[in-house]
Amino acid sequence: MELWHKLRAQLNDFFYLNYPIHNYDLMYWKHMAEAFSQDIDCFQLAMLLVIFAINAIFVFIILSVYLRPALEEGGEMSLLDIKDRYARFILLRLIARLDRIQSKMSAKKNTLTFQHYARAHTNMAKAVAVFRKDARKLILPNESEIMMPIEDIYGVSDDEERHLRRAGYYKLIIDTTDEAVKGLFNAK
Structure with a gap:
């Protein structure tokens, strides 16, 4: 995470010195980036939950496929x-x-x-x-x-x-x- 902050700080400095963006000053974009970095925790949590849900679905499918023959054997054929x-x-x-x-x-x-x-x-x-x-x-x-x-x-x-x-x-x-x-x- 420290690497991310260093990289973001370097990018902010570069753009602040060289490019005006859409008639906003670089302080506006810096505040936007900071707000996004605070919101990124919620975003990361949401992504982790989505990944967990996808993994849970795959595990359920795999278990149902591999356990189905064992369940069929237990029942009357x-x-x-x-x-x-x-x-x-x-x-x-x-x-x-x-x-x-x-x-x-x-x-x-x-x-x-x-x-x-x-x-x-x-x-x-x-x-x-x-x-x-x-x-x-x-x-x-x-x-x-x-x-x-x-x-x-x-x-x-x-x-x-x-x-x-x-x-x-x-x-x-x-x-x-x-x-x-x-x-x-x-x-x-």
Whole structure:
């Protein structure tokens, strides 16, 4: 604040010595600046309150977005909601695993060997096999799975789901209809 006062005093002196402004003397402008500097405390307080209100709104929005899935889990979900959540999870998990494999390959693109390609192919095949195993539960549940509680059949790991959310995969718009899952399950 002291720097502000020094700067203002230098500007006042400069204008006082060199420029007459709008037929008012510089003492008028000095008094105007002093009045404004006294009012600036109210202005600063108002700006701080506006900034605080904006931050409060953003925090509320962020908390409502991130806590909504936890609140939905606490309430009763319909069978369709549970299946949709499970389908979205297994599709995003497949995308994340394939993306991770591709990223590793891209990072080593100058030093890739046949072993790197073979390992990447094996890892991709494993990711697809896990997806197909989980997708089969959605498409063709067997008799023992039908008798189990729905949460056991279509359970989603909260840690993995949280990791996928943090990594941004839940922002992807994907089709989780039965036809889309069947198409990926039976892909050749």
